[in-house]
Amino acid sequence: xxxxxxxxxxxxxxxxxLAACYVPLGNxxxxxxxxxxxxxxxxxIYKLTGIDPDADMRWSVYVRSxxxxxxxxxxxxxxxxxxxxxxxxxIGMANVTPDTAWNTAVSFTTNxxxxxxxxxxxxxxxxxxxxxxxxxFMSAAVGLAVAIAMIRGFTRSRTDRLxxxxxxxxxxxxxxxxxxxxxxxxxxxxxxxxxNFANYHAIxxxxxxxxxxxxxxxxxxxxxxxxxxxxxxxxNVNAAHPFENPNPFTNIFIIxxxxxxxxxxxxxxxxxxxxxxxxxxLVAAMVIIWACAVGGVTFFESHLGTAGVGPQLAxxxxxxxxxxxxxxxxxxxxxxxxxxxTGSVDCFHDSLTPFxxxxxxxxxxxxxxxxxxxxxxxxxxxVLAMVTVFVAGLxxxxxxxxxxxKIRPTEMKYAALYFLTLPVVIxxxxxxxxxxxxxxxxILNPGPHGLTxxxxxxxxxxxxxxxxxxxxxxxxxxxxxxxxITMLLGRFAPEIFALGLAGSLARQAPTPATAxxxxxxxxxxxxxxxxxxxxxxxxxxxxxxALGPFAEGLH
Amino acid sequence: MAGAWVSQGRYQWxxxxxxTRDVRPGSGMPGIALTSGSSLxxxxxxxxxxxxxxxxxxxLLLILKGIExxxx
Numbered sequence: 001x002x003x004x005x006x007x008x009x010x011x012x013x014x015x016x017x018l019a020a021c022y023v024p025l026g027n028x029x030x031x032x033x034x035x036x037x038x039x040x041x042x043x044x045i046y047k048l049t050g051i052d053p054d055a056d057m058r059w060s061v062y063v064r065s066x067x068x069x070x071x072x073x074x075x076x077x078x079x080x081x082x083x084x085x086x087x088x089x090x091i092g093m094a095n096v097t098p099d100t101a102w103n104t105a106v107s108f109t110t111n112x113x114x115x116x117x118x119x120x121x122x123x124x125x126x127x128x129x130x131x132x133x134x135x136x137f138m139s140a141a142v143g144l145a146v147a148i149a150m151i152r153g154f155t156r157s158r159t160d161r162l163x164x165x166x167x168x169x170x171x172x173x174x175x176x177x178x179x180x181x182x183x184x185x186x187x188x189x190x191x192x193x194x195x196n197f198a199n200y201h202a203i204x205x206x207x208x209x210x211x212x213x214x215x216x217x218x219x220x221x222x223x224x225x226x227x228x229x230x231x232x233x234x235x236n237v238n239a240a241h242p243f244e245n246p247n248p249f250t251n252i253f254i255i256x257x258x259x260x261x262x263x264x265x266x267x268x269x270x271x272x273x274x275x276x277x278x279x280x281x282l283v284a285a286m287v288i289i290w291a292c293a294v295g296g297v298t299f300f301e302s303h304l305g306t307a308g309v310g311p312q313l314a315x316x317x318x319x320x321x322x323x324x325x326x327x328x329x330x331x332x333x334x335x336x337x338x339x340x341x342t343g344s345v346d347c348f349h350d351s352l353t354p355f356x357x358x359x360x361x362x363x364x365x366x367x368x369x370x371x372x373x374x375x376x377x378x379x380x381x382x383v384l385a386m387v388t389v390f391v392a393g394l395x396x397x398x399x400x401x402x403x404x405x406k407i408r409p410t411e412m413k414y415a416a417l418y419f420l421t422l423p424v425v426i427x428x429x430x431x432x433x434x435x436x437x438x439x440x441x442x443i444l445n446p447g448p449h450g451l452t453x454x455x456x457x458x459x460x461x462x463x464x465x466x467x468x469x470x471x472x473x474x475x476x477x478x479x480x481x482x483x484x485i486t487m488l489l490g491r492f493a494p495e496i497f498a499l500g501l502a503g504s505l506a507r508q509a510p511t512p513a514t515a516x517x518x519x520x521x522x523x524x525x526x527x528x529x530x531x532x533x534x535x536x537x538x539x540x541x542x543x544x545x546a547l548g549p550f551a552e553g554l555h
Numbered sequence: 556m557a558g559a560w561v562s563q564g565r566y567q568w569x570x571x572x573x574x575t576r577d578v579r580p581g582s583g584m585p586g587i588a589l590t591s592g593s594s595l596x597x598x599x600x601x602x603x604x605x606x607x608x609x610x611x612x613x614x615l616l617l618i619l620k621g622i623e624x625x626x627x
Contacts, residue, residue, distance in 0.1 A: 063619050071612045075605065082601065098600035102608070481607070488611045493618060500622050 003315055007298055007328030010252060014332070015291075017256055018263050025260065026267020026279065032175045033148045033168060034272065042170050049166075056161035059503030062149055063496050065165035066142060070109050070492065073135060077105035080131040081123075090124035091199060099480040106484040108132050110491035111139035111373060113225070113232030113343055113466040114483060116475050120214045120235050125197065132232060133221050137181075140228030141172035143375030146495050147265060150379040151272050153502030154403040157510050162502055176261070177228060184223035184257050191253065192246035193219040218244050226257035229373040231343030231466040239333070239346040240322045251325050251346060255333055258342045262371035263287075265378045273403050277521035282381055285529045289370035290339050293363050298331040300356035320351020331356070338363035341373025343466025350453070350470040357452060357469065358549030364459045364467075365541045366533060367422060373464060379498045381529075383418050386411060386501075388525070388532045389518055398518045404510045414501035421493045422462050423540045429458045429486050430544070433479070442473030448555070452548035455541075457483070462490030 001009075038046070038053055046053045057065065081101035084090050096104070100117050107114040108131070117123070123132065145168035152162050189195050198215030205211055218234045222244050225232060235241040245251055263283060270279025302316050311317045316327035325333070330347035337344050338360045349360055363370075369380035390407050393400035400407035433439030433454050443450045449471070456469035461483050468474070474483065519525065 060619060060623055064616075067612055067615055067619075071608065074608050078604065078608075098598060098604055102604040106608075484607075485611055488615070492615050496615065496619055496622065500626075504626075 003302065003326065003328060006326075007302070007332070010328060010332060011291075011294060014252060014256055014259075015287075018259055021260060022264055022267050022283065025264040027271055029144075029176065029261075029265060029268035030271035032171050033163075033268075035171075038167075039174065042167075042174055045170055045174075046166070051164075051166045053164060053167045055164055057164055058160050059149070059162050059499045059506075062162050062165050063499050066146070066495060067492065069138075069142070069165075069169075073109040073138065074105045077108060077131045077135060078102055080127050081105065084124045084127045087124070087126050089126040089129075089197075093122060093124040093127075096122060096127075099477050100475070103480040103484045104132075106487050107461075107466065108135035108230070108232060109139055110464050110487045111143055111228070111230060111341060111376070112461055112464040112487045112491070113230045114461050114468070114487065115232055115466070116480060118236035119233060120216070125216060128221065128234065129217065133224060136221070136224045136228050136230040136232065137173050137177050138169070140177060140224070140230065140374045141169045143229075143373055144172045144176070144261075144265075145169050145375065146498060147375035147378035148268075148272075150382055150498055150502040151269050153505035154273050154405060156506045157508065159506050160503055162499065162506060177224065180227050180257075180260075181220070181224040184227055184253075185220045187253060188219040188222055188250055191250040193222060193250060194243045195219040214243070222254070223257065225344060226254050226342065227261060227374075229258060229262065229340045229342045229376075231337065231341075233344060239344050240348075242324075245346060248325060248329060251329050251333065254344070254346075255336045258340050258344065259290075259336055259371065261374050262340055262377045265371070265375070266381075269378060269382075275403070275521070278403060281521050281526050281529075282385065283371070284523075284526045285533070286369070286371040286377070286381065288526070288530050289366065289533065290335065293335040293339060293359055293370075294332055296359045297335050297352070297356045298328060300353045300359070301327040301331045317351070317353050317356075320348030322347050334360050335363060337467060338465060339366070339368060339370045339372070341368045341376055341464045341466075343460065345467050348470065349456075349467055354449075354452075354549045354553030357456075358545060358553065360467075361452065361456050361459060361469075361549060362537065362541070362545065364456070364463050364465050365426075365545075366537050367419075368463050368465065369533065376464065380494075383415050383498060383501065384533055384536075385520065385529055387415050387419070387536070388529045389520065390415075391532055392518050392525075392528060399514065399516045401511055401513070401517050402520060404512070405505045405508050406511050410504050411501055414497050414504060418494050418497040418501065419536065421497065422490055425486055425489050425493075426455070426458045426462045427544070429462075429482050430455050432482065433458070436478075438476070438478035439482075442476050442479055444473065445471045448548050448552035451544070452552065455544045455548055458486055461486045464491050 078101050081096040081104060083095060084093055085095045103116055145165055148168055149162040195217050196215050200215060201213040203211055203213055216234055221234050233239060233244060235244055239245040239254055245254055266279040266283040270276040321327055321330045325346055333346045334349060349357060352360060367380050369377050369384060371377045372380050386402050386407050389402045390400045390412055392398060445453060453469045453472045457472055457474060460467055
């Protein structure tokens with residue numbers, strides 16, 4: 001079978017699998033968050049923690065709960081990392097240094113999973129499980145909870161209540177993430193991923209070299225790492241490691257897992273607002289952007305779009321690519337991990353061709369809304385849908401309404417704040433890094449490639465993606481601190497604006513659709529939404545993209 | 556798994572000894588260990604990072620309060 005056919009079959013199989021799960025999983029997500037009854041285990045948790053599950057929260061109380069929970073999470077993970085050597089299951093690992101411990105604690109609490117360390121050489125089992133893996137569940141559930149609260153802004157009227165944060169997070173973990181993670185773990189183990197608590201082994205190879213064989217509950221972390229769009233791998237090389245991702249089957253299954261919940265959430269949205277076609281419209285826009293990105297990166301990484309004699313003879317740009325998966329497996333993974341906020345990798349993004357890497361950067365710059373991170377993609381695309389409705393209203397004089405709610409100046413101010421936060425954080429931090437000697441000393445590749453690496457690093461952290469373009473000394477204290485601040489602002493500031501917007505929508509009375517209302521369930525709206533997304537991002541990041549990957553590619 | 560390797564060479568059980576390899580490309584610091592050893596005590600850096608965390612969350616809380624006052 002030739003490479004191109006294999007690539008197509010891989011993509012079509014993945015698309016079919018995701019399409020098959022769209023309705024049942026989306027319906028299940030909607031049911032989880034509209035169910036009036038609490039499960040027994042949930043009631044036990046509420047009783048133990050003193051939570052009143054029937055209390056309804058104002059949007060600002062909802063935000064305060066998120067901030068309080070996340071602050072405690074950061075400090076808790078930091079404490080575990082800094083004391084792991086004295087705790088059990090340390091497998092001999094020393095305490096993590098303060099800057100790496102802080103950056104990592106922030107990274108996993110914000111669902112970023114940016115890693116400045118080699119997991120298998122830095123973290124003991126207790127840190128990996130009680131610190132990092134717990135946050136992989138919790139941070140994903142927090143993102144989903146915000147999306148659900150945002151949807152309630154459309155479904156509720158004349159109220160300032162958006163639900164209960166603690167109930168939403170508990171249900172997200174108990175009813176969705178844990179069951180899926182268990183299934184995912186079993187499939188990965190069946191596929192050959194390791195799952196044990198063995199100590200590390202040093203062996204002597206046939207040629208007389210020494211090698212350390214690591215162990216660990218890898219499959220279970222891999223499962224939630226992808227389902228929760230986390231991305232933090234057990235191993236230094238992430239999903240390129242054969243113990244974590246042994247073969248092409250596990251590779252496609254991992255890609256399936258990282259796209260599963262984000263692509264199903266629009267169905268939950270449609271179900272909760274009582275109009276499934278609204279969900280279809282949003283998921284159609286997501287699929288168009290994802291499919292175009294896959295096609296683009298595959299073209300540039302395969303022999304079709306690769307310049308140079310070596311790559312042409314090798315039938316693809318193989319440098320930095322795991323040969324078990326090839327350029328097609330790498331391209332599909334690279335796009336899927338950057339359009340979601342996962343950041344897991346099975347090949348080296350720094351080795352992508354300039355235009356291929358540029359598309360990966362563009363995917364992240366889009367704000368990860370196609371389909372985006374768990375929950376984050378949903379509330380991101382809802383904000384952009386409102387911007388689209390507003391722009392359409394300006395162009396043709398239609399009333400800006402979306403799902404029965406008026407898009408007034410107040411809502412647009414929230415949407416503008418939401419949209420502007422990330423570019424301001426990313427470009428400011430990148431400018432500081434480029435303009436100071438602390439940042440310049442970390443640049444290993446000067447020129448356009450170095451610029452791409454810096455912009456990619458801050459875009460990845462602000463959007464809570466976590467993948468690295470690499471080639472940048474981000475282990476330096478300057479990058480640890482600025483990166484941590486970027487992750488915190490990039491995660492929570494947009495959530496504040498999104499929930500403020502949801503609160504504003506919830507206070508409104510429902511507005512019945514009229515002849516002047518733009519139908520947001522049509523292909524026309526889908527096309528407009530895709531256009532608004534691309535134009536907004538293009539205008540915002542075009543200078544950086546032109547001076548970085550485009551300049552390098554055209555050189 | 557260990558058995559298969561033993562027959563090919565000398566088997567060695569690794570005790571509690573941390574690895575100090577860091578070849579993650581993103582770090583840009585190949586060969587430099589990022590683990591700190593096991594020195595006891597709270598360092599100035601610990602206080603700095605705890606303080607920095609609190610400051611960033613306080614800024615986020617201020618943003619929230621600003622929006623609340625804007626709403627009123």
